[in-house]
Amino acid sequence: AISALDAAQRRSDLNAFLHLDRDLTLAQADTADRLLATGKSTALTGIPIAHKDVFVTQHWRTTAASKMLATYVSPFDATVVSKLQAAGAVSLGKLNCDEFAMGSGNENSAFGVVRNPWDATAVPGGSSGGSAAAVAASLVMAATGTDTGGSVRQPAALCGVSGIKPTYGTISRYGMIAYGSSLDQAGPIARHARDLLDLLDTMSGFDPRDSTSLEICDGAANEPGRIRGDFDAVVNDQQAAGDQPLKGLRIGVPTEFLNGGLAADVAAAVEAAVKTFESLGARRVSISLPRTALSIPTYYVIAPAEASSNLSRYDGVRYGHRAEQYRDLAEMTSRSRTEGFGPEVLRRIMVGTYVLSHGYYDAYYLQAQRVRRMIANDFQQAFADHCDVIMGPVTPSVARHIGDNKEDPTADWLADVYTLGVSLAGLPAMSIPCGFGSPQRPLPIGLQIIGNYFREGQLLAIADRFQ
Numbered sequence: 001a002i003s004a005l006d007a008a009q010r011r012s013d014l015n016a017f018l019h020l021d022r023d024l025t026l027a028q029a030d031t032a033d034r035l036l037a038t039g040k041s042t043a044l045t046g047i048p049i050a051h052k053d054v055f056v057t058q059h060w061r062t063t064a065a066s067k068m069l070a071t072y073v074s075p076f077d078a079t080v081v082s083k084l085q086a087a088g089a090v091s092l093g094k095l096n097c098d099e100f101a102m103g104s105g106n107e108n109s110a111f112g113v114v115r116n117p118w119d120a121t122a123v124p125g126g127s128s129g130g131s132a133a134a135v136a137a138s139l140v141m142a143a144t145g146t147d148t149g150g151s152v153r154q155p156a157a158l159c160g161v162s163g164i165k166p167t168y169g170t171i172s173r174y175g176m177i178a179y180g181s182s183l184d185q186a187g188p189i190a191r192h193a194r195d196l197l198d199l200l201d202t203m204s205g206f207d208p209r210d211s212t213s214l215e216i217c218d219g220a221a222n223e224p225g226r227i228r229g230d231f232d233a234v235v236n237d238q239q240a241a242g243d244q245p246l247k248g249l250r251i252g253v254p255t256e257f258l259n260g261g262l263a264a265d266v267a268a269a270v271e272a273a274v275k276t277f278e279s280l281g282a283r284r285v286s287i288s289l290p291r292t293a294l295s296i297p298t299y300y301v302i303a304p305a306e307a308s309s310n311l312s313r314y315d316g317v318r319y320g321h322r323a324e325q326y327r328d329l330a331e332m333t334s335r336s337r338t339e340g341f342g343p344e345v346l347r348r349i350m351v352g353t354y355v356l357s358h359g360y361y362d363a364y365y366l367q368a369q370r371v372r373r374m375i376a377n378d379f380q381q382a383f384a385d386h387c388d389v390i391m392g393p394v395t396p397s398v399a400r401h402i403g404d405n406k407e408d409p410t411a412d413w414l415a416d417v418y419t420l421g422v423s424l425a426g427l428p429a430m431s432i433p434c435g436f437g438s439p440q441r442p443l444p445i446g447l448q449i450i451g452n453y454f455r456e457g458q459l460l461a462i463a464d465r466f467q
Ligand code: GLN
Pocket: 101, 102, 103, 104, 126, 127, 146, 147, 148, 149, 150, 151, 152, 179, 303, 416
């Protein structure tokens, strides 16, 4: 724990951590020692991890990378935090991210941009940019992240590490600062699929304190061991199949994922990865997800709508920043919010309140809900008729330069095209490293593997074959 803390301090240039606290870390290391001494250790005992700063923690500040919550300390721990702690993982602290998890480049943090460990001039991705950067720089073995529209998969891809977002409802959202509640799902980031398995299995499980937490997943109880059980079953089948372990596996590659917007180096790396799976016995089938492009406007109506509602609690009264000068109560609230929220958060609130307002609700919000259902149905049709898993890129290109999209905030929104549909459908999906960009920009490229509901174990077993 001490050497991990030292390494984290040495790499302060990355700006991956928002808070480190030696005493708190050492106290957890003592707990880990106790678990080891009493024979109650798990695979995660003593392992250095860190949490995205949207998981509330009793002892560290939790800021959501916002000035609004700059000094906030929660009276309780998020379920994810307490589960990992109970398993003996040692958290070094809290990780930088986009403000309230809104963004794709970690440039929307009130506490500064995070740098990509592969190239200090490149973004690490977002919104879980600090999480991916900390794992890529080997400051921690694993980090927690959250994925509302891609924020676990995309930074993992751009930093050359692995990440998984499980089926919506698998991991408790209790104590996870809300962005778009019908989309928000936690997920771990680590180097390899096997590590993700240990983490995901520990983090998942029914939680009565989250009303959307699932008790039963596809007939099995949503308890620790469920995902591992699926993983072991798939691995057994693979082993029985000998030198063609993936024989019978149909990999659907959506034609819409290989469209004009995809950079040639990313397309080539994804093609090569699919070929590797074919050499292991899998069969490639071309499929269609016809509403892929529609996932962008659909998501960017629904997510801001939910965000505008979730963020209404920051009123300068109950939580967070309060303006110093105001005439009356209304001005106190408006000033506190204007001062406390950054520009991207304010933009989302404006979009969200607009699409929910009387006269526009039917045209935007309700319509987006209808398209959301169609997008989910498209995935179900693909799984029912054509394939077992879906593969494709995570991002249209490798990590861009810091500052590139400053003038056009919606440019980043468009780059989310391959991750948003999965989130709208609530499906599990992961990202694993599959190569590097062109010699001009040799940065990491991620392969996205998408499964049907509750097939996290299958995804991890397939990824493990590749790694
Ligand atoms: N880039 C997307 C957004 O800004 C996704 C973020 C996320 O998954 N938290 O909303």
